[in-house]
Amino acid sequence: MAISAFTKGSALVLTAAAALGLAACSDPGAAAQGAGAAAPSSSAATIGGKTFNLSPQQDRFPVSADAAAAALVPEAVKADGKLTVVTTGGTAPLSLFATDNKTLIGNEVDLAYAVGETLGLKVEVLPVAWADWPLGIESSKYEAVLSNVTVTEARKEKFDFATYRTDLLGFYAKSDSPIGSVKEAKDVAGKRVIVGSGTNQEAILVRWDEENRAAGLPPVEFQYYDDDSASSLAIQSGRADLTFGPNAGAAYKAAKDGKTKQVGTVNGGWPLKADIAFTTKKGNGLAVAAQAALNSLIKNGTYGKILDRWGLSSEAIAKSELNPPGLPKK
Numbered sequence: 168m169a170i171s172a173f174t175k176g177s178a179l180v181l182t183a184a185a186a187l188g189l190a191a192c193s194d195p196g197a198a199a200q201g202a203g204a205a206a207p208s209s210s211a212a213t214i215g216g217k218t219f220n221l222s223p224q225q226d227r228f229p230v231s232a233d234a235a236a237a238a239l240v241p242e243a244v245k246a247d248g249k250l251t252v253v254t255t256g257g258t259a260p261l262s263l264f265a266t267d268n269k270t271l272i273g274n275e276v277d278l279a280y281a282v283g284e285t286l287g288l289k290v291e292v293l294p295v296a297w298a299d300w301p302l303g304i305e306s307s308k309y310e311a312v313l314s315n316v317t318v319t320e321a322r323k324e325k326f327d328f329a330t331y332r333t334d335l336l337g338f339y340a341k342s343d344s345p346i347g348s349v350k351e352a353k354d355v356a357g358k359r360v361i362v363g364s365g366t367n368q369e370a371i372l373v374r375w376d377e378e379n380r381a382a383g384l385p386p387v388e389f390q391y392y393d394d395d396s397a398s399s400l401a402i403q404s405g406r407a408d409l410t411f412g413p414n415a416g417a418a419y420k421a422a423k424d425g426k427t428k429q430v431g432t433v434n435g436g437w438p439l440k441a442d443i444a445f446t447t448k449k450g451n452g453l454a455v456a457a458q459a460a461l462n463s464l465i466k467n468g469t470y471g472k473i474l475d476r477w478g479l480s481s482e483a484i485a486k487s488e489l490n491p492p493g494l495p496k497k
Contacts, residue, residue, distance in 0.1 A: 221263075223270035227280055228469050232287035236459035240286050241452040244310055249291060250283035253303060254314040256294040260419040260477035261315055264294075274415075274477040275313040278331060281469055282445065285460035301325070304448050311453065312446045315415070317435065318493040327454035328444035328490050331461050332474075332482045334435035336368045337414030339427045341402050346409065349431030352378040357385030361398050361410040364391050368411050371437050402427065415479060422478050432481065436494050443482075454489060461487035 220226055244250065254262040254275045262273040271292050283290035295303060295312075303309040305325060318328045338349040349355060352375035362369045369389075376387040390407050392398040401407040403426060410417065414432055421427040435441040445461065447453040464470040465486065474483050 221265055221272065223265045223267045223272075225265075225272055225277075227277055228472055230281050230284040230464070230469060233285045233460065233463040236285055236456060236463050237287040239452070239456035239459050240288065241456070243307075243451065244288070244453055244456075248287075248289055250279075250286065250288040250311065251291045251293065251309050252279040252283070252311045252313055253293050253295040253300050253309045254279070254312065255297050255300075257297075258315070258413075258416050260479065261415055262294075262313075274473060274479055275315070277473045277476070278445075278464075278470075279311075279313050281464055281473060282457055282460045285463055286456055300446075304446065307448060307451075310447065311457065315413075315443055316446045318442045318444050318491060319496070320493040321496045322446075323449075323490060323493050325449055326446050327449050327451075328442075328446055328493075329454045329458035329461055330442040330444045330484060330488045330491060331470075332443040332479065333484055334441035334443050335414040335432045335482050336371070336412060336435050336437075337417045337429050338431040338433075339402075339410045339417050339421060340408060340430050341405075342421075342426055342428045344408070344428070344430075346430050349409065352376075353382070353384060354431070355379070355387050355409070357387070358408045359388040359390055359406070361390045361392060361401060361407050363412055366412070367435060368413075368433075371433060372411060399426070415482065418478050418481070429481075439494060440492075441494055442484075442488070442491055458487045458489045 254271060254273075256262045256264055256271050260273050262271055262275045264270065265272045271294055276292050279292050280290045293309070295309075297314070300309070300312045300314065300316075304312055313331075316322070316328075317334050318330065322328075338355075340346045346358075355372065355375055356379045360372060362372055372387060372389070376389075380386055390401065392401065398407075398410060402410060409430070410427070413435075414429070417427070418429060421429060445454065445457045447457065461470065464473075465484075471480070471483060474480050
């Protein structure tokens with residue numbers, strides 16, 4: 168377990184990093200804090216009062232093809248009638264391995280099947296390492312990636328995007344904590360906050376701390392831990408007041424064990440807006456079809472059911488956008 172105080176010099180460095188627009192949550196495997204990537208020992212887990220099937224046999228929501236959306240599928244994809252989607256399989260509830268330790272399940276997987284079936288295609292979802300998807304998409308080895316990919320201006324040079332979730336960071340406290348809400352900088356003044364070193368959430372917290380100091384408010388005590396077990400122990404024992412990190416994994420964990428509660432969320436691109444998107448090769452037309460499919464799923468309610476199933480309703484969007492403004496280049 169490692170804990171360190173945050174120095175003024177470090178704060179200045181990370182403030183500069185924040186100004187360059189770090190992409191929050193781009194790599195769920197690297198960024199998620201305690202999401203629980205390992206398969207559980209039973210085939211079901213109770214999350215938010217609902218029982219979810221974590222076995223390889225999934226009860227996905229039935230989806231019918233949308234003729235208008237299907238007509239937008241590029242001929243190259245129509246050729247074999249199959250949509251090959253990749254995800255990293257490292258972060259619950261986004262994508263994780265089922266109890267057989269090989270079948271991918273989760274929110275991103277359910278959405279991959281729903282989008283593909285809306286487009287009238289058979290769907291194949293494959294696990295890949297985070298570092299491998301860009302080349303795989305560029306070379307057309309895979310047609311799309313659903314793996315918590317944040318839209319950035321740099322990525323838009325090589326990929327097209329159809330948004331499907333808001334990129335959120337979450338503040339979590341012990342379930343019986345008196346802390347009820349964190350919405351802005353003053354709400355973390357004097358608090359002991361666990362945050363990942365070198366992350367976008369750390370850069371945001373640094374800027375909030377600077378704002379508080381300038382206003383004469385108590386400083387934040389930054390805490391860093393080597394693993395999630397140590398972080399969880401610090402929260403439960405009262406050595407820390409809050410954790411601040413990717414919302415999806417933290418929400419799943421809070422709902423699963425009931426030991427923590429969400430007290431606030433911040434967009435992952437703060438002060439800008441960051442989006443998570445269905446990612447395809449630039450210029451091949453598939454993102455246009457995916458956007459149409461996603462909007463069809465939003466309209467018929469299937470999209471909302473999928474996000475609710477995995478505890479991600481707070482990250483839902485009202486409409487999928489094609490290639491929205493991305494986080495700026497570093």
